[in-house]
Amino acid sequence: MSRITRRHxxxxxxxxxxxxxxxxxxxxxxxxxxxxxxAPRAAAAEPAAFDEVHxxxxxxxxxxxxxxxxxxxxxxxxxxxxxxxxVMRNADGTWISVVNHYETFATPLAVARAAVVELQGxxxxxxxxx
Amino acid sequence: xxxxxxxxxxxxxEKKRFVDAxxxxxxxxxxxxxxxxxxxxxxxxxxxxERVGHRSPSFLPWHRRFLIQxxxxxxxxxxxxxxxxxxxxxxxxxxxxxxxxxxxxxxGRSRDGQVMTGPFASAAGxxxxxxxxxxxxxxxxxxxxxxxQLPTRAEVDSVLAMSTYDTAPWxxxxxxxxxHVEGWRGVNLHNRVHVWVGGQMATGVSPNDPVFWLHxxxxxxxxxxxxxxxxxxxYLPATGTTDxxxxxxxxxxxxxxxxxxxxxxxxxxxxxTAA
Ligand SMILES: [Cu+2]
Ligand SMILES: [Cu+2]
Numbered sequence: 001m002s003r004i005t006r007r008h009x010x011x012x013x014x015x016x017x018x019x020x021x022x023x024x025x026x027x028x029x030x031x032x033x034x035x036x037x038x039a040p041r042a043a044a045a046e047p048a049a050f051d052e053v054h055x056x057x058x059x060x061x062x063x064x065x066x067x068x069x070x071x072x073x074x075x076x077x078x079x080x081x082x083x084x085x086x087v088m089r090n091a092d093g094t095w096i097s098v099v100n101h102y103e104t105f106a107t108p109l110a111v112a113r114a115a116v117v118e119l120q121g122x123x124x125x126x127x128x129x130x
Numbered sequence: 131x132x133x134x135x136x137x138x139x140x141x142x143x144e145k146k147r148f149v150d151a152x153x154x155x156x157x158x159x160x161x162x163x164x165x166x167x168x169x170x171x172x173x174x175x176x177x178x179x180e181r182v183g184h185r186s187p188s189f190l191p192w193h194r195r196f197l198i199q200x201x202x203x204x205x206x207x208x209x210x211x212x213x214x215x216x217x218x219x220x221x222x223x224x225x226x227x228x229x230x231x232x233x234x235x236x237x238g239r240s241r242d243g244q245v246m247t248g249p250f251a252s253a254a255g256x257x258x259x260x261x262x263x264x265x266x267x268x269x270x271x272x273x274x275x276x277x278x279q280l281p282t283r284a285e286v287d288s289v290l291a292m293s294t295y296d297t298a299p300w301x302x303x304x305x306x307x308x309x310h311v312e313g314w315r316g317v318n319l320h321n322r323v324h325v326w327v328g329g330q331m332a333t334g335v336s337p338n339d340p341v342f343w344l345h346x347x348x349x350x351x352x353x354x355x356x357x358x359x360x361x362x363x364x365y366l367p368a369t370g371t372t373d374x375x376x377x378x379x380x381x382x383x384x385x386x387x388x389x390x391x392x393x394x395x396x397x398x399x400x401x402x403t404a405a
Contacts, residue, residue: 074176086173086263086334088173088176089177090177090185090302090303090314091177091178091299091301091302091303092302092303098169098172098173098263098333098334099263099264099332099333099334100332100333101172101324101332101333101334101336102313102320102321102322102324102325102332102336103321103325103332104314118332118333119264120242120243122264122265122266123264123265124263124264124265125262125263125264125265
């Protein structure tokens with residue numbers, strides 16, 4: 001049930017995403033599928049870069065190999081209108097961001113689109129790390 | 131002695147004193163230090179690196195210690211106050227008295243998610259959101275948006291029935307009680323409640339919403355309930371494990387407390403019902 005409702009919460013984004021078959025995602029498994037079958041996805045290839053306008057916001061994602069202190073080893077950076085969105089990769093290959101921190105998404109693109117929805121036009125503020 | 135009660139059973143006076151203590155902590159700046167600490171841990175706890183507050187076995191003892199510290203701060207304002215808990219499996223609708231004007235206020239308006247009622251509404255002027263990840267300085271909620279449902283009692287019971295505390299790899303991919311309570315796997319209890327509330331509660335700065343404490347007080351109670359059901363199931367891992375807090379390792383940020391020190395809550399508080 002929760003799987004369905006959370007996929008539903010992603011709305012059009014999730015549907016579009018599945019259709020796009022975004023590079024690096026091993027399968028079209030649901031974004032919150034954390035069942036035992038999801039383990040193999042942890043070894044999935046690095047997600048591809050993206051650069052698009054979603055609901056009026058420019059969202060960009062790209063692998064980062066600088067080991068910067070902002071990416072916490074996710075090896076990937078996401079920006080919304082040029083501001084960094086803190087993202088993190090889970091062991092099963094799913095993703096979360098600082099604005100959707102308790103809900104998993106299949107790809108960095110899905111997490112970026114979800115952040116745009118959550119932000120309702122607000123700008124991100126610089127990351128404050130301890 | 132501190133007795134943590136079900137929020138549904140609080141008297142009007144108890145609600146008012148709890149709210150007033152929250153507002154005073156906020157006014158003095160002490161409240162926001164808790165938000166900052168929580169966000170720092172949530173951003174740095176990773177599945178393949180050091181992890182203390184979340185996605186790890188110490189999720190439960192870490193939050194127990196964090197809540198004790200917060201409760202003591204409240205009690206320094208008003209010694210009569212204890213943290214209430216929210217049994218979201220029972221009080222599972224927006225109509226719950228939890229969300230009434232005399233307590234936490236209700237959901238956000240549709241345009242911008244802004245909470246418009248209760249003591250924490252932006253217009254009341256007492257609850258500026260200062261530790262934040264985006265430009266919005268008002269408390270937001272989106273209770274039950276998109277048809278999400280809070281966990282049911284049957285789902286809670288299915289997790290309480292798990293006899294093993296935690297398992298390797300000791301992260302969001304683990305089997306066992308801890309990860310099922312936290313919600314990265316299975317029916318999803320704790321994480322789902324954050325998402326159901328929405329607004330800041332769905333973000334890394336979730337303690338900006340006072341319901342954070344009531345949610346975690348109930349998660350904490352579920353740990354106590356689980357211990358009562360499985361008296362022979364220990365905290366795991368017992369000994370040194372890379373990047374993970376074992377039973378007798380100290381936990382950041384306090385560095386003077388271990389999971390072993392947190393297993394028994396009764397020196398610090400009791401619950402209004404037997405575990
Ligand atoms: Cu937390
Ligand atoms: Cu939480």
